[in-house]
Amino acid sequence: MSAKTTSNIVVLLFMFLTASSSYIHEGNHEGNGKHYKPCKRLVLFFHNILYNGKNAANATSAIVGAPQWGNLTILTSEFHFGDLVVFDDPITLDNNLHSSPVGRARGQYIYDAKNSSSSWLGFSFVLNSTDYHGSINFIGANPHLVNFRYISVVGGTEDFFMHRGIATIMTDATEDQVYFRLRVDIKFYECW
């Protein structure tokens, strides 16, 4: 895990002075003395390869719970309602699965919608690079059909001590029901 990277600009970090992105709904808030523009920002990718009974060596995740009509090697039909997946996904700075990882995304996702494509996320980023060392903890709803989904950054440790924020998740690629790649744009509004 977490090979030290040597690239010069390792993690994309911006001290945003203006809210310029069209999807930073959060940037519009004004108010009572707290930060409404991110005090720190990271854009990272993570890569999920689901175990399907034949890819044990490469898989980074596995179904570990399923409803009575499901099983552990293939997602249930249509919206996969009830499938619970544990993952240990490499985090990279770009969209290349084979780039040197800067950490691991670990936790669970649960397909939690009967009539649409959606999941509930509970996971952590464990970062270990030349630029960052520490964990970031997330929970939230992830409605897959919305281009940009928002989840909560509920805490962090070490370099992210006590941080809070919002992460914007975008599905950057998907292949069959085995591989997907998420782009995660983490905006911290409490940095300590």
Next chain:
Amino acid sequence: MSAKTTSNIVVLLFMFLTASSSYIHEGNHEGNGKHYKPCKRLVLFFHNILYNGKNAANATSAIVGAPQWGNLTILTSEFHFGDLVVFDDPITLDNNLHSSPVGRARGQYIYDAKNSSSSWLGFSFVLNSTDYHGSINFIGANPHLVNFRYISVVGGTEDFFMHRGIATIMTDATEDQVYFRLRVDIKFYECW
């Protein structure tokens, strides 16, 4: 999901100036410049119908994990210790299951007590009504035998951007081991 409602007072929202309710233990706090009276409040209901092997069409939740002595169509005996349930429950403004939903409650509950009736909750409200659009993220312990249980509101998005608070949960109805309805009184103390 989330039909636009047209009722005039859609979501109960109070800017509480006085802590009047007998069960607002939180309202008693005084202190260091933060809000000790809710800056926003929502009272909502959600409805859980557990899959029992025969009600696939109506069920809004399913057991997806169980201990070795359990199974996926019936809760384990007595306190159901170890049963893990995924849910996709309609949220309504009143206690009527058939009212037009204003969103979905999605996530998991886990029966987590060997010798009492209790669960651990990790879920989100995904609201989509004329009055609210956004998600609210919850975790916490839910000891069923206590009338009013407190869980943490650990974050929110869009209309609930970065919010934190406490939700008071009450079991409003229960029928056999298939249906229950919870009343959730969400008090935000950080509103941004």
Next chain:
Amino acid sequence: MSAKTTSNIVVLLFMFLTASSSYIHEGNHEGNGKHYKPCKRLVLFFHNILYNGKNAANATSAIVGAPQWGNLTILTSEFHFGDLVVFDDPITLDNNLHSSPVGRARGQYIYDAKNSSSSWLGFSFVLNSTDYHGSINFIGANPHLVNFRYISVVGGTEDFFMHRGIATIMTDATEDQVYFRLRVDIKFYECW
């Protein structure tokens, strides 16, 4: 659960004026008007006995989800990737399993690493002693091979109303794959 304890100094509580512990990495932070030294601190132990098919009476936890190659009475080989455990563990003031509990630690842990020993934690402390009444909610990554691991305290209720902080977890003892004891050093930085 939660016998009233009668010992005179029941819960170790320190208002730290100086950051003296060698592992209080968090104590080094300086900044913008928030607390960087704990406003409250608790040191507690909890005790996990995993169900193995033969210890139903004593077990405090059970595997309820496992990958396709696993089962519910024994952890999967090596790093146990994918095993999901529900627990209802006694919390004590010292490292003695048989001390009078001051509450329960309830929730889930998930072995979430393919090539190392690590878990993801989502749980609550439900405290009920002469000194404390209320719950504390945790999530975070728990890499077992690191001596001191940090997870997030994302909220609390009653005596811990709206609290946030960092918990430092240490494995205090482990026996086979059935028993382990964790020492949890909870430092609150937001106390309300």
